[in-house]
Amino acid sequence: MQRDTLTADLLLLLTALLWGFAFAVQRVGNEFVGPFTYNGIRFALGAASLVPVIRWLDKRKIGKPVEKTLDVPLPFWGASLLAGFVLFCGASLQQVALVYTTAGKAGFITGLYVVIVPIIGLFLGQRADKGHWIGATCAVLGLYFLSVTSSFSLAPGDGMVLIGAVFWAIHVVLLSWLAPRYDAVRLACGQFTVCAILHLVIAFFTETLTLSGLYGGMWPILYGGVISVGVAFTIQVVAQRRANPAHAAVLLSMETVFAALGGWILLGEMLGSRGLLGCGLMFAGMLISQWTDMKAS
Structure with missing residues (x-):
């Protein structure tokens, strides 16, 4: 059992790495195509990349069947619609926000779902430990220093990322x-x-797609579709078969660190002293939350 847990943890950490660097790639993609077009194409690529995997697993009969001991509350299409809609809300808010904010800041604010997940758990009858509330306080303070300017105004895009973080938290719990x-x-x-x-439906009515835009954004679209979606999100689904929501959220929130690293390496983004203080407080909140989960287990 411990080996399965370790494997799940490593898979979730790998997911965080791939997602973190995707923030910088997604911001580059916005320079060539609209945010809804970019997300539509990359999620379509992600779905298409899994079709041969599904056929390969079926052919060799190594795909794990549904466990009959577990209640299946929805037909498969219903589960896909529910998970897909929540994923759409989080992804669209994040992608549009990246037009107005940096990859590093978007990554750190998105990481707030690490403390939103146990709060959602309260409404589901799950008790949050004291450490979770301490971690949440640190994260909220960090968000203030990272996102709110000295004139007490929220920078453009940060609010959308914050709302998106709520949907990412719901997505973690749902999965x-x-x-x-x-x-x-x-x-x-x-x-x-x-x-x-x-x-794609929204993009059809609100954005213009050109061949030059597709060609210019080819590599960001491919990374976003095949790696960030096809590989990373699938790893998340597989890993969360063995991980509880709060613990999974903590590991996935490490994408915030990788997002800042990716923004620095790929885009040359720098955070000032106020932003670094905010990042430090948010990271401390995540670590406190993780320590609480490890102590409880």
Whole structure:
């Protein structure tokens, strides 16, 4: 059991790494195509990249079947619609916000879902430990220093990322409920398909797509579609079959560190002293939350 837990933790950490660097890549993608077009194409690529994987698993019969001991509350298409809609909300808010804010800041604010997840748990009858509330306080203070300017105004885009963090938290909790009840790879493909369709429909009415834009944004789109979506989100679904929501959120929140690192390496983004203080407080909140989970287990 401990080995399975360690494997799940390492997979979640790998997911955080791939997601973190995706913030910088997504910001580059916005320079060539609209945010809804970018997300629509990348989630469509992510879904398409899983089709041969599903066929390969079926052919060799190594895909894990649905456990009959677990209640399946929704038909598969219903689970895909639910997960895909929540994913769409988080992804669209994040991508639009990256037009106005930096990759590093967006990554750190998104990481607030590490403390939002146990708060959601309260409404589901799950008790949050004292350490979670201390971690939440540190994270909120960090968010203030990172995102709110000295004139007490929220920088453009930061508010959208914060709202998106709520949807990412809901997505983590939702997957912890759905992943053990459905085939993991099929569920990932289903939610990507729903998310892609929703983005592309909005893009059709609000954005203009050009061949030059597609060509210029080819590499950001490929990374966002195949790596960030096809690989990382699928790893998340597989790993969350064995991880509880709060613990998974802590590990996935490490994407904030990788986002800042990716913004620095790929885009040359720098944070001032106020921003660094905010990042430090948010990271401290995440560590406190993690320590609380480890102590409880």
